[in-house]
Amino acid sequence: MLINFLLGLSMMVLCLFLQGMLVLAALRFLVKRAHKLHSTFWLSMRVTAGMMFILIVGNIAQVIAWGTLFYGLGEFADYSQAVYHSAVNFATLGYGDIVMSEKHELLGPLEALNGALMIGVSTAALSRAFSEVLKDHLPDKAL
Numbered sequence: 001m002l003i004n005f006l007l008g009l010s011m012m013v014l015c016l017f018l019q020g021m022l023v024l025a026a027l028r029f030l031v032k033r034a035h036k037l038h039s040t041f042w043l044s045m046r047v048t049a050g051m052m053f054i055l056i057v058g059n060i061a062q063v064i065a066w067g068t069l070f071y072g073l074g075e076f077a078d079y080s081q082a083v084y085h086s087a088v089n090f091a092t093l094g095y096g097d098i099v100m101s102e103k104h105e106l107l108g109p110l111e112a113l114n115g116a117l118m119i120g121v122s123t124a125a126l127s128r129a130f131s132e133v134l135k136d137h138l139p140d141k142a143l
Contacts, residue, residue, distance in 0.1 A: 023121060045133065055125060058118075066090060070100065085100070
């Protein structure tokens with residue numbers, strides 16, 4: 001159990017690093033296009049959508065990293081099944097259609113916790129972009 005805990009924490013640190021790099025990339029993307037945020041609403045939303053794309057790629061990369069761990073541990077014979085199971089854990093869906101063996105079952109909840117935190121970080125970064133867009137396109141009384 002201790003090995004699984006250490007594996008899970010190590011993967012969480014890796015995901016935190018990856019998420020940090022991609023949030024930084026998304027915020028740089030936003031800053032470089034800040035002048036467009038203050039133009040038309042639709043142009044502002046295109047910039048926000050670009051930022052969202054960067055953040056989604058980051059979350060998908062983390063799902064793939066966890067899936068690779070599960071596959072490497074021999075939990076799944078098929079890589080696509082390992083990634084699917086990882087996506088279900090990361091998104092905290094908990095379908096239960098595929099379960100890991102008792103030997104590595106602790107990794108599922110650790111990934112779910114990691115996913116909830118990393119999706120929250122993505123949401124916070126995206127909220128920053130939305131607030132910038134909305135402050136220019138809503139009347140002062142609406143805020």
